[in-house]
Every structure is written in structure tokens, then in C-alpha cells.
Amino acid sequence: MNKDIYLSNSLGGKKEKFVPIKKDQVGMYVCGPTVYDDPHIGNARPLVIFDLLFKVLKCKYGSKAVTYVRNITDIDDKIIKSSKEKKIPISDLTKSITKKFHTDCDYLICESPSYEPRATENIKLMIEMISDLIKSNFAYESEKHIYFKVKNFKDYGKLSNKNLEDLIAGSRVEVSENKKNPEDFVLWKPSKDDEPFWESPWGNGRPGWHLECSVMSKKYLGDTFDIHGGGRDLIFPHHENEIAQSICANKTKNLANYWVHNGFITMSKEKMAKSQGNVLKISDFKSNYNGQVLRLALMSAHYTQPLDWNNKLMNECYKTINKWYDCYSPTNKKILIKDEDLQPLYDDLNTPGYLANLHKLYIKAKDGSLKDKELFTIACNFIGLLRQPKDQWDKFKKEKLSLSEKEISEKINDRNKAREDKNYKLADKIRDELLDKGILIEDKDGKTTWKIK
RNA sequence: GGUAACGUGGCGGAAUGGUUACGCAGAGGAUUGCAAAUCCUUGUAUCCCGGUUCGAUUCCGGGCGUUACCUCCA
Numbered sequence: 001m002n003k004d005i006y007l008s009n010s011l012g013g014k015k016e017k018f019v020p021i022k023k024d025q026v027g028m029y030v031c032g033p034t035v036y037d038d039p040h041i042g043n044a045r046p047l048v049i050f051d052l053l054f055k056v057l058k059c060k061y062g063s064k065a066v067t068y069v070r071n072i073t074d075i076d077d078k079i080i081k082s083s084k085e086k087k088i089p090i091s092d093l094t095k096s097i098t099k100k101f102h103t104d105c106d107y108l109i110c111e112s113p114s115y116e117p118r119a120t121e122n123i124k125l126m127i128e129m130i131s132d133l134i135k136s137n138f139a140y141e142s143e144k145h146i147y148f149k150v151k152n153f154k155d156y157g158k159l160s161n162k163n164l165e166d167l168i169a170g171s172r173v174e175v176s177e178n179k180k181n182p183e184d185f186v187l188w189k190p191s192k193d194d195e196p197f198w199e200s201p202w203g204n205g206r207p208g209w210h211l212e213c214s215v216m217s218k219k220y221l222g223d224t225f226d227i228h229g230g231g232r233d234l235i236f237p238h239h240e241n242e243i244a245q246s247i248c249a250n251k252t253k254n255l256a257n258y259w260v261h262n263g264f265i266t267m268s269k270e271k272m273a274k275s276q277g278n279v280l281k282i283s284d285f286k287s288n289y290n291g292q293v294l295r296l297a298l299m300s301a302h303y304t305q306p307l308d309w310n311n312k313l314m315n316e317c318y319k320t321i322n323k324w325y326d327c328y329s330p331t332n333k334k335i336l337i338k339d340e341d342l343q344p345l346y347d348d349l350n351t352p353g354y355l356a357n358l359h360k361l362y363i364k365a366k367d368g369s370l371k372d373k374e375l376f377t378i379a380c381n382f383i384g385l386l387r388q389p390k391d392q393w394d395k396f397k398k399e400k401l402s403l404s405e406k407e408i409s410e411k412i413n414d415r416n417k418a419r420e421d422k423n424y425k426l427a428d429k430i431r432d433e434l435l436d437k438g439i440l441i442e443d444k445d446g447k448t449t450w451k452i453k
Numbered sequence: 454g455g456u457a458a459c460g461u462g463g464c465g466g467a468a469u470g471g472u473u474a475c476g477c478a479g480a481g482g483a484u485u486g487c488a489a490a491u492c493c494u495u496g497u498a499u500c501c502c503g504g505u506u507c508g509a510u511u512c513c514g515g516g517c518g519u520u521a522c523c524u525c526c527a
Contacts, residue, residue: 013457031527042527078525162523166455209525231527232458238526262527263458269519273526300476301466305459306520313465316477344467352467356475367492424486431488442490451490 003339005060006348007227008304010235010259011159015348018258020226025065026057027221029256031213031230031238032070032116035097036082039104040279041294041309042231042265042272048298049262049349050229051110052383056345059382068113069220072098073212074120080195090196104282107291108298109384115220119212123198126207126215129249130187130200138248139187142178144203146188151181153244159259160236185241187211210241217242218250228256232263233273262303269308280309290396292385293318299351299383321393324358324380327365328390329373337379345383354383397452402437412441412448 005018020026030050033043050068057066074094083090105112119126130146133139139148150156150164157163167183186208191197197204217225223246230239239259246255265272272278285294296317301307341361344353358379365376380386403411415430431441438453 033527034525040527044527046527076525160522161456163455167523233522233526236456236522237524264521264527266520271521271526275524275526305466308465312477316465320476350467352465352475356467359475419486422486428487435489440489443485443488444490 003060003343003346005056005346007258007260008348009257010261011257013161016258018226020061021224021257024061025067026061026227027067027225028054028057028069028227028229029213029217029221029225030068030070030113030228031234032072033097033101034073034076034078035094035101036076036079037097037274038281038283039097039101040272040274040281042279044104044108044282044294045265045298045303045307046229046231046262047105047110048108048295048384049303050260051108052299052345052351053227053229053260053349054111054113055382055384056349059342060346067115067221069115069117069217070113071212071216072101072116072118073209074098074118075196075206076119076209100283107282107286108295109291109387117216117220119207119216122212122215122219123207125219126211127188127198127200129211129215129218129245132249133187133245136248136251138244140180141202142180144190144205145178145186146202147179147184148187148241148244148248149180150183150185150244153248155247156183156244157240159243160240162236162240185210185237187245210238211245213238213242214246214249214255217255218246223250223252224254225256227258227260229260229262232261235259235261263301263306266306266308267310269306272309288400289314289318290321290388290393292321292388292393295384296321296355299355302352303349321385324362324376324386325390325393327362327373327376328386329365329370329377330389331374331377333374335371335375335378337375337382341379342382351383394452400438401452403434403439408434408439408450412450415441416448 006015007018008014009016028050030046033039050070054066054068075090079090079094083093086093088096130139133148134141134146137149138152139146157167164183168181188200188202188205188207188211190203190205195206197206217228228239228242243255247253267278267280270276270278272280282294285291293314294317297309297313298307300313300317341357342354344350344357347353358376361372361376361379365372377386411430411434415427418424418427418430434441434450435453439450440453442449442451
């Protein structure tokens with residue numbers, strides 16, 4: 001397959017043909033979690049979206065050609081605050097949230113990135129980058145704080161379409177007596193007695209937000225790399241500041257050539273965010289839904305669009321996967337997905353377009369040959385669906401049942417007796433009762449079978 | 454106030470300068486004791502006003518509306 005990949009580039013605001021810096025090598029950096037609280041559905045979207053992009057890139061460039069780096073930020077003001085609130089030592093908190101995050105990734109069927117560096121393991125490199133920035137007059141020290149001097153970087157605001165005057169006029173920037181200018185942001189700050197610290201030329205302290213991404217992307221992908229991803233809300237200030245730091249420290253023109261940002265998950269059309277108090281934890285879904293259902297739901301809209309999260313969406317996705325399992329036919333054969341079927345994914349990760357193709361392949365597979373079913377299964381597998389054996393999917397459904405199989409067959413016997421007696425009122429009552437409990441009865445060829453709705 | 458995104462049938466959601474998305478729901482039919490499941494059939498929608506064009510839902514301008522970012526947020 002030699003089709004081009006297109007991506008919506010936030011830098012410039014247009015869909016562009018993807019051309020990697022090196023012909024047969026792709027580097028992608030995605031902002032991972034700050035591990036201070038349980039991951040929620042909003043966090044799940046970039047996990048699934050960039051997992052898909054990883055798969056598509058590997059499909060085109062080869063599985064070894066793509067380096068996917070996703071950081072874990074394990075030192076930050078939010079973590080310190082959360083640790084105090086929860087009365088848990090910081091390292092315990094970050095370890096347990098990181099573990100939960102990985103469990104959630106598995107639940108959503110996301111494969112591991114190539115590297116998953118932690119901020120606290122790279123403090124030395126951060127200090128080096130700060131020193132470079134001070135030397136080249138892009139940063140200054142003030143009362144044991146180091147600030148980035150935004151005015152000295154003329155391209156500041158290019159990604160987020162902001163200019164300095166507006167930012168200052170907005171005056172929502174954090175005011176601090178130590179700053180020379182209100183728009184400056186902190187690279188290093190002193191730690192209080194009860195806060196974690198690292199030794200530095202400017203005293204014991206800790207890094208500002210933003211810096212870990214600049215340092216770790218450089219470490220694994222170089223000064224300039226291909227794709228940088230994350231949620232829309234990171235565009236400003238996080239990515240803007242990353243760009244400023246990296247370009248000034250590395251003396252390059254660009255940090256990443258393609259900036260890819262996913263839209264938000266909303267609840268009743270309003271952004272799902274901790275500050276709004278309307279977050280749904282990923283783990284809350286585990287008892288009721290197989291992770292594939294969430295994964296499909298997260299792919300049901302284009303990644304740049306907002307996605308409203310509700311029960312109807314979940315139910316539709318559940319029904320779709322349940323239906324698709326009828327054609328589940330795993331195989332070790334190498335069956336290639338047709339270019340025309342794959343094409344929507346190459347075109348800016350158009351997941352709804354690909355899902356439409358899957359529906360078409362399903363219809364073909366349903367009455368088709370084994371090979372059609374195998375192709376359909378492989379096409380689902382490509383985006384991380386139908387990877388679990390069917391009995392695992394059924395098992396999950398059975399766990400939710402309130403009736404035992406024995407009770408169900410007793411009810412069915414009762415109903416069939418009633419039918420023989422032509423007591424259809426009773427028969428229908430039993431059937432409806434079972435349906436209420438999620439058991440679907442089918443009379444076929446004189447036999448009655450049941451399945452879980 | 455500044456900066457963006459979006460506005461498609463009952464709902465969700467793609468695409469597109471002239472013809473079909475797709476899914477769910479609904480309707481009709483086959484089947485059935487009745488159902489369910491399944492199968493078959495069925496949908497002519499692009500916020501408003503101008504402009505460009507032979508032709509715009511699609512491009513351009515204006516308006517209205519919704520949302521987001523400008524403070525931590527995926």
C-alpha cells in the first residue's frame with residue numbers, strides 16, 4: 001500500500017499530507033497523564049486516537065519504523081496538592097495512579113508506546129536545558145525561580161493564534177512579583193520543606209510543568225520530530241510553552257512538524273473536565289461494559305470533533321459489537337485489508353468512515369464465505385476490535401446475568417409447557433420476564449434457544 | 454474583549470462543486486400461536502442572507518446560534 005497519510009495540523013490549521021523528516025522513520029510524541037487522579041473518559045480519547053494513529057503509521061511505514069513516546073508526568077503542583085488532600089505520600093500516589101492508568105490502557109485495548117518516560121527520571125536533562133536557556137538569554141533567575149522570557153521568542157503564540165498583547169491584556173496570566181513580565185512562565189521553582197526537591201544550580205527545587213515534554217521528546221526523538229499529539233486544551237499554554245523552550249534551547253525552527261489535537265468528550269454538550277465536576281472514570285465502566293464498547297464509542301466521531309458521551313451511544317456501540325461477533329472468525333492467514341477499505345483511516349484518521357466500511361464488510365461476511373468472515377475479523381482487529389475470543393465476550397455478558405443457566409432453562413421449560421397447553425398468556429409473560437433480565441428467547445425449528453441481549 | 458471550532462434527515466455521524474455515506478430508531482413485508490431474532494423493502498436532510506458558478510450543502514463574505522481556549526484540564 002502506497003497511499004499518503006493526511007493529518008489535521010493545528011500548526012496552520014489545515015489538513016496536510018504527512019511527510020516524515022526521515023523517509024522511512026516516524027517519531028510521535030503524545031502528552032501522557034499527570035498522575036494525580038484516576039483516569040477519566042476524557043483521558044481515554046487521546047489514548048485510543050493516538051493508538052490508532054500509531055497503528056496506521058506502522059501499517060504504512062512498517063512496525064519497527066515508528067517510535068511512539070508517551071510521557072508520564074509524576075512531579076507537578078497538582079500531584080503535591082492531591083497527595084496532601086488524600087494524605088498519601090507522593091511516590092505512593094504516583095505509583096498507584098500510574099498502575100491504574102496502565103490497567104485502563106489495557107481495558108481500552110491500547111498497545112504500549114515504544115517508550116514511556118517519567119519526568120522524575122529526567123530531572124538532570126531538565127536542569128541542562130534550563131542552563132542552556134539561561135546562557136542564551138531566553139531565561140532568567142529571580143528569587144530562586146527560573147522564568148522563560150517570552151518576549152525574546154518572537155514566534156510565541158504561533159500554534160494557538162495568540163499574540164502577546166492580547167495575552168497581557170487578558171491579564172489572566174499568573175501574576176507573580178518575581179516575574180519580569182506577566183507572560184513569562186516558570187521553568188524551575190524552589191520547593192517548600194514538605195515538597196519533593198532536586199538539587200540544582202539555583203537551589204533545591206523542582207521543574208515547572210511543560211519542561212518534561214521538551215526534554216523527553218528531545219531525548220527519544222531528537223530536536224525536531226514528526227508528530228506531537230494531545231488534547232485540544234493543551235494547545236495553550238502547554239504546547240505553546242513547549243515549543244518556546246525547545247526551539248530556543250535546541251536552536252531549531254520547529255519542535256514538531258505536525259501538531260495533532262483531539263477534541264473533547266462532552267456531557268450534555270459541555271466539556272468533561274475535573275474543573276466542571278462532570279467526569280466519568282474509566283474504571284467505573286469496567287463492571288458494566290467490555291472495553292471494546294468504550295473503544296468503539298471513542299471512535300464513533302472524527303477525532304477533531306467533540307464527542308458527546310451518553311448511554312444511547314454506549315448502547316448502540318454495545319449492540320454493534322455484539323452483532324459483529326456473529327461473524328467472528330479469527331485466522332492466522334495473512335489476509336490484506338483492501339486499500340479502499342483502509343483509505344478513510346489514512347485520510348486524517350476518519351474513523352466513522354472506516355466503521356462504515358466495517359458495516360459493509362459485515363454484511364458481506366454474514367452470508368459470505370469463511371474468507372469473507374476472516375477478512376471482516378481482520379479489518380476489525382486492525383482498529384483493536386474483536387480481538388478477544390467470542391467466548392470471552394460471551395463470558396462478560398454472562399457475568400452480568402442475574403439468573404443461572406439452570407434457572408433459565410427451567411423458565412423455558414415452563415414456557416414451552418404453557419405453549420403446549422395453548423396458555424399463550426402465561427407463555428408470553430414468562431418470555432417478557434426473561435427479556436427484562438436480558439435473556440432473549442428464540443423459537444426456531446421447534447426448539448427454543450436463548451441468548452443474552 | 455481576543456482566538457478558534459462547529460451548525461447535515463427523528464437521533465448519532467461521514468463525505469462532497471452536479472449522483473449513494475454508514476449506524477441506531479421508525480415504517481411496510483416474510484416468518485411466528487403471538488413475539489423475538491433473522492431476512493427483504495423503505496429515508497431525498499445539509500442554520501439564515503448575499504456573492505462566485507451553467508450548477509453550492511460544499512468555495513467566498515456577512516448574520517444568527519452552539520461550544521471551546523485565553524487559569525489547572527485530554
